[in-house]
Amino acid sequence: MSLTTAPTAVETPRPRRRSYGRYVVGKVLGSLGSLAFVLVVNFFLFRVLPGDPARTLGRGRFTTPEQLADFNQTYGLDQSLPQQFVTYVKNTLSGDLGVSLRYRVPVSDLLLDRMWPTLLLVGTSTILAAVIGVWLGIRGAWKRGGAFDKISTGTSLTLYSMPEWWLGLLLIAVFAVGWGPIPGVFPTGGLHSVDAEPGTLSGALDTAWHLTLPVITLTLAYLAEYSLIMRSSLLDELGEDYLTTARAKGLRDIAVRNRHAVPNALLPTTTVIALSMGYIVAGAITIETVFSIPGLGLLGVEALEVPDYWVLQGTFMVASAGVIAANLVANLLYGLLDPRVRT
Amino acid sequence: MSAAQNPAAHDGSPGVPATLSARQLARRRRRDSFLRGWRLFRRNRSGMLGLVVLALFALVALAAPLLASAEGLEVTKATGGVLEPPSSEYWLGTDDQGRSVLTLLIWGARISLFVGLAATVISMVIGTLVGLVSGFSSGWAGAVLFRLTEWFLVIPFLPLAIVLATVLGRSLFNIALVIGVTSWPSTALLIRSQTLSIKERAYIERARVLGAGRWHQIRKHVLPNVMPMVFANTTLTVAIAILAETTLSFLGLGDPTRVSWGSMLEDAFQVGAITTGAWWFIVPPGVCVVLVVLAFTLVGQALEEVLNPRLKGGRAMMIGGGGGGGGT
Numbered sequence: 001m002s003l004t005t006a007p008t009a010v011e012t013p014r015p016r017r018r019s020y021g022r023y024v025v026g027k028v029l030g031s032l033g034s035l036a037f038v039l040v041v042n043f044f045l046f047r048v049l050p051g052d053p054a055r056t057l058g059r060g061r062f063t064t065p066e067q068l069a070d071f072n073q074t075y076g077l078d079q080s081l082p083q084q085f086v087t088y089v090k091n092t093l094s095g096d097l098g099v100s101l102r103y104r105v106p107v108s109d110l111l112l113d114r115m116w117p118t119l120l121l122v123g124t125s126t127i128l129a130a131v132i133g134v135w136l137g138i139r140g141a142w143k144r145g146g147a148f149d150k151i152s153t154g155t156s157l158t159l160y161s162m163p164e165w166w167l168g169l170l171l172i173a174v175f176a177v178g179w180g181p182i183p184g185v186f187p188t189g190g191l192h193s194v195d196a197e198p199g200t201l202s203g204a205l206d207t208a209w210h211l212t213l214p215v216i217t218l219t220l221a222y223l224a225e226y227s228l229i230m231r232s233s234l235l236d237e238l239g240e241d242y243l244t245t246a247r248a249k250g251l252r253d254i255a256v257r258n259r260h261a262v263p264n265a266l267l268p269t270t271t272v273i274a275l276s277m278g279y280i281v282a283g284a285i286t287i288e289t290v291f292s293i294p295g296l297g298l299l300g301v302e303a304l305e306v307p308d309y310w311v312l313q314g315t316f317m318v319a320s321a322g323v324i325a326a327n328l329v330a331n332l333l334y335g336l337l338d339p340r341v342r343t
Numbered sequence: 344m345s346a347a348q349n350p351a352a353h354d355g356s357p358g359v360p361a362t363l364s365a366r367q368l369a370r371r372r373r374r375d376s377f378l379r380g381w382r383l384f385r386r387n388r389s390g391m392l393g394l395v396v397l398a399l400f401a402l403v404a405l406a407a408p409l410l411a412s413a414e415g416l417e418v419t420k421a422t423g424g425v426l427e428p429p430s431s432e433y434w435l436g437t438d439d440q441g442r443s444v445l446t447l448l449i450w451g452a453r454i455s456l457f458v459g460l461a462a463t464v465i466s467m468v469i470g471t472l473v474g475l476v477s478g479f480s481s482g483w484a485g486a487v488l489f490r491l492t493e494w495f496l497v498i499p500f501l502p503l504a505i506v507l508a509t510v511l512g513r514s515l516f517n518i519a520l521v522i523g524v525t526s527w528p529s530t531a532l533l534i535r536s537q538t539l540s541i542k543e544r545a546y547i548e549r550a551r552v553l554g555a556g557r558w559h560q561i562r563k564h565v566l567p568n569v570m571p572m573v574f575a576n577t578t579l580t581v582a583i584a585i586l587a588e589t590t591l592s593f594l595g596l597g598d599p600t601r602v603s604w605g606s607m608l609e610d611a612f613q614v615g616a617i618t619t620g621a622w623w624f625i626v627p628p629g630v631c632v633v634l635v636v637l638a639f640t641l642v643g644q645a646l647e648e649v650l651n652p653r654l655k656g657g658r659a660m661m662i663g664g665g666g667g668g669g670g671t
C-alpha cells in the first residue's frame with residue numbers, strides 16, 4: 001500500500017495460493033484441535049484444580065460414606081486420573097454430560113431444553129444489530145466528521161463502554177416499572193405470562209412482548225461494536241485507487257458507495273458478526289439474569305449458586321463449542337469471500 | 344539533563360557534540376520521540392478529554408480517605424435510613440443498609456480501578472511474553488505458544504472467568520487473577536504480529552551477525568519497538584478489565600468484603616432497587632463505570648493513532664477531506 005512496502009512486494013514471488021478444499025481441511029482440523037483443548041481444560045478445571053473432586057463436585061451433599069462411594073463410582077472418580085480422563089472423554093463424546101445435582105435430570109437434556117430461549121433472544125438481537133449497525137457505520141464513514149457521524153460514533157462508543165446488563169436495568173426501571181410520566185408497559189422479566197398458551201398466536205405475541213426489552217438491550221450492546229467496525233473498515237477503503245477509478249468513470253456517489261466500497265468493507269464486518277454468533281451463551285449470561293429468561297446463561301448463573309458443577313461444566317462446554325463453530329464458519333466464509341487469506 | 348537546555352540538540356546529527364555517549368544519545372532520542380508523541384496526543388481532543396476524566400477519577404480514588412470516612416462503609420455504623428432519596432445530608436441517597444451511596448461510590452472507585460489495573464498488569468505480562476516468544480522463535484516453542492494462544496482465544500471469556508472465579512474462591516486478588524489470565528490472548532496475538540515484522544528488519548540481522556544472543560535481541564531490539572503497541576493496548580485492556588470486574592461482581596463473584604461499583608449494582612439488583620424506583624442506587628455506579636471505561640477507550644484510541652503511522656495517515660486524510668475543520 002505505502003511507498004516503502006511496494007518494492008518488496010514486486011521482488012518477492014507471489015505465494016502459491018492454496019485451493020479452497022485444502023484451506024477448509026486445514027481449518028476444520030484446527031477447530032478439532034481447539035475442541036480437544038477445551039475438552040482437556042474442562043476436565044482439569046473441574047477435577048484437578050480444586051483438590052478432592054467428590055468434595056467440591058458435591059459440596060456438602062454426601063452425609064454417609066456409602067453415598068460418597070456411590071458418587072465416586074458413578075463418575076469414575078475412584079479410578080486413576082488417566083482412566084478418569086478416558087471415561088470423561090467417552091462420556092462427553094456420547095453426549096453424557098452428567099446429571100444435574102439440582103434438577104436431578106441429565107445435563108444434556110437440560111441444555112437442549114434451555115437452548116431455545118437463548119437462541120431466540122441472541123439470534124434476533126444479532127440480526128437486528130447487524131442490519132442497523134452496518135447501516136450506521138456506512139452512513140457515518142461516508143460523511144465522516146459530519147453531525148450524523150459524530151453523534152453515532154459518540155453513541156456507539158458510550159454503548160460500547162457500558163455493561164449491557166446495566167443498560168437492561170435502566171430499561172426495566174423506565175419502561176417496565178415506569179418512571180415519572182412514562183408508564184411501565186413491558187413486563188419486568190420472564191419469557192411468557194403465567195396464563196399464556198404456548199403454540200398459539202397469542203402465546204407467540206406474549207413471548208415477543210416479554211422479549212422486547214431484552215432484545216432492545218442486546219441489540220444496542222452489539223450494534224455499538226458492529227457500527228464502529230463497519231465505519232473503520234469503510235474508512236480504510238476510502239483511500240483506495242479503485243474508488244477513484246469508479247468516480248472517474250462517472251458513477252454517481254451512491255453507486256460508488258454501494259457497489260464498490262461497501263462490499264469490500266463488509267468483509268471484516270462479516271467476520272466479526274460471524275464470530276460474535278459464537279458468544280451466544282456468554283452474551284446471554286447477564287441479560288438472562290437481569291430479565292430472568294430461562295436460557296442457557298441463567299442456567300449457568302443458577303448453577304453457580306448451588307454450585308451445580310456438572311451443569312456449569314456442560315454450559316461451559318456448549319459455550320466453547322459455540323465459539324469454535326462460529327470461528328470455523330467465519331474462517332470458511334472469509335476464505336470463500338477473500339481468496340487472499342488462503343495463503 | 345543539561346542537554347535538554349541545549350538548543351543544538353534538536354537540529355539533527357551534525358550538531359551533536361562528540362562528548363555524548365551512546366547511552367545519552369539513546370536517552371535523548373527516546374525523550375524526543377516521547378515529546379513528539381505527546382504533542383500529537385495533545386492535539387487529539389477526545390484523547391485529552393479521556394485523560395482529564397481519568398485524572399479526576401484517579402484523584403478521587405487516591406483521596407478517598409479525605410473525601411469520605413471509611414466508617415461510612417461499615418453496616419453497623421450506618422446512620423441513614425433504608426434507601427433514602429438524595430438529600431442535603433446524603434447527596435446521592437442511601438443504600439439498603441443506610442450507608443451513603445456517595446461514600447460507597449468514592450471507595451468503590453479504589454477497588455474497581457485497582458482490580459482493573461492489577462488484572463491488566465497480569466494480562467499484559469503474560470500477553471507480551473507469549474507474543475514475543477511465539478513471534479521470535481521459529482522453532483517448536485513458538486509454534487506451541489501460538490497454538491496455545493489460539494486455543495485460549497476460543498474459550499469464551501465470561502464463562503471461563505466465572506468458572507475460574509468459582510473454583511478459586513472469591514477474593515480481590517483472585518478476581519484480578521481471573522480477569523488477567525483470561526484476557527491475555529488478544530494482546531499476545533498483537534505483539535506476535537509486531538514481533539514477526541520487526542524480526543525481519545536489517546538491524547536485527549546485524550545484531551545477530553555481531554553475535555547477539557536470542558534474549559539480547561528480544562530485550563534490546565524487539566521489546567523497545569513493541570513497547571508503544573503494548574502501551575496503547577494496555578489502556579484498552581484496562582477498559583475491558585474494569586467492565587469484566589463489574590460484571591463478575593454483579594454476578595456475585597467479587598470479593599464479598601469489599602465495595603466496588605459492580606458489587607453496589609449487585610446489591611441494588613438483589614434488594615429490588617429497580618422496582619422500588621431507587622434510581623440513586625442504580626444510576627451513579629453505572630455512570631462511573633461508563634465514564635471510566637469510555638475514558639480509557641478514548642485514551643487508548645488516541646494513543647494508537649499517535650503510535651500507529653498507518654492510522655495517523657488515515658486520520659490526516661480524514662481531516663484533509665473535511666476541509667481542515669480541525670483549525671490549524
